[in-house]
Amino acid sequence: MDSGFEPIEDDELLYRRVPASTGWYDGVTGVLSPQTFAPHKTRDSTGLSVSRAKYKSAEGAGQGQPGKSYFVAVFRAGDLRQRGINAVPRPVLPDGQIDPSHAELPDLNSATRRNDITLERQRMLAGELIMRVEGPFSAQGGE
Amino acid sequence: MEATKSNPYLSESGRDAVLTSVESETSASRALLMGRLREVWQDVIDRTLGLWLNNPDMFDDEAIEGPSGTTIRLAFDYAETLMDQGLAPPSSIVPDGSGGIVFEQRQGRDAEVVHIWDDGTVEFQAFDGPKLVCRQPF
Numbered sequence: 001m002d003s004g005f006e007p008i009e010d011d012e013l014l015y016r017r018v019p020a021s022t023g024w025y026d027g028v029t030g031v032l033s034p035q036t037f038a039p040h041k042t043r044d045s046t047g048l049s050v051s052r053a054k055y056k057s058a059e060g061a062g063q064g065q066p067g068k069s070y071f072v073a074v075f076r077a078g079d080l081r082q083r084g085i086n087a088v089p090r091p092v093l094p095d096g097q098i099d100p101s102h103a104e105l106p107d108l109n110s111a112t113r114r115n116d117i118t119l120e121r122q123r124m125l126a127g128e129l130i131m132r133v134e135g136p137f138s139a140q141g142g143e
Numbered sequence: 144m145e146a147t148k149s150n151p152y153l154s155e156s157g158r159d160a161v162l163t164s165v166e167s168e169t170s171a172s173r174a175l176l177m178g179r180l181r182e183v184w185q186d187v188i189d190r191t192l193g194l195w196l197n198n199p200d201m202f203d204d205e206a207i208e209g210p211s212g213t214t215i216r217l218a219f220d221y222a223e224t225l226m227d228q229g230l231a232p233p234s235s236i237v238p239d240g241s242g243g244i245v246f247e248q249r250q251g252r253d254a255e256v257v258h259i260w261d262d263g264t265v266e267f268q269a270f271d272g273p274k275l276v277c278r279q280p281f
Binding site: 017019021022023024026031033035038040041043049064065113114116119120121123124127128 | 206234242275
């Protein structure tokens with residue numbers, strides 16, 4: 001039985017949560033900022049976090065801090081791999097808890113966040129590779 | 144990496160484009176145009192930098208680190224500089240999620256960026272689609 005450790009298939013959809021407060025998604029123009037995919041300077045040491053649609057709904061992926069709103073950017077794993085961006089399962093969280101839906105893009109990480117290729121990959125993800133943006137969703141206590 | 148295309152953040156072309164269209168107009172019309180440009184800039188600044196400065200907890204999300212007051216004030220200075228040069232306001236001003244701020248001007252699939260990193264470093268970046276074609280200190 002799959003448990004989140006199985007490899008991510010090319011046809012799997014992945015979600016990236018987008019806090020509405022950042023302005024990274026402009027609901028009027030439909031433009032998504034490349035900063036949506038900017039690795040954090042310390043927290044993304046192994047890769048940028050995403051969720052597997054196989055285990056979590058878009059609304060579930062769009063949960064966060066209570067009272068806050070989030071959008072969810074949707075993309076396909078195979079499309080990313082065709083452009084040199086891999087997606088790997090990471091169901092074991094840093095605190096040791098298990099979240100089958102948790103996955104990472106290891107090519108976008110804290111150590112390389114200021115590299116040219118990372119800036120380009122961010123722009124690819126926000127532009128050519130994004131399928132759609134869903135939401136906004138309001139956090140109802142977090143997951 | 145050398146600049147391979149002009150950009151409104153580094154070259155005079157942006158300002159010149161504005162002046163060319165108004166050189167034949169009266170000085171009053173030019174002043175009106177510049178005044179309106181400053182109003183648009185101020186609106187953009189108020190909705191972003193000003194909002195962030197007055198609401199330091201608005202990025203209180205477990206995955207987002209908002210810019211510090213120091214970084215926001217640095218961004219104010221750059222915005223003032225660009226505004227005083229008569230350049231159009233950016234398409235967006237957003238945080239980079241790690242304490243930095245990004246000014247982005249989009250034209251079709253191309254973009255020009257002034258990125259204020261969390262360590263105070265400021266860069267100009269130009270993109271042709273996703274391809275980075277210019278990157279240098281600003």
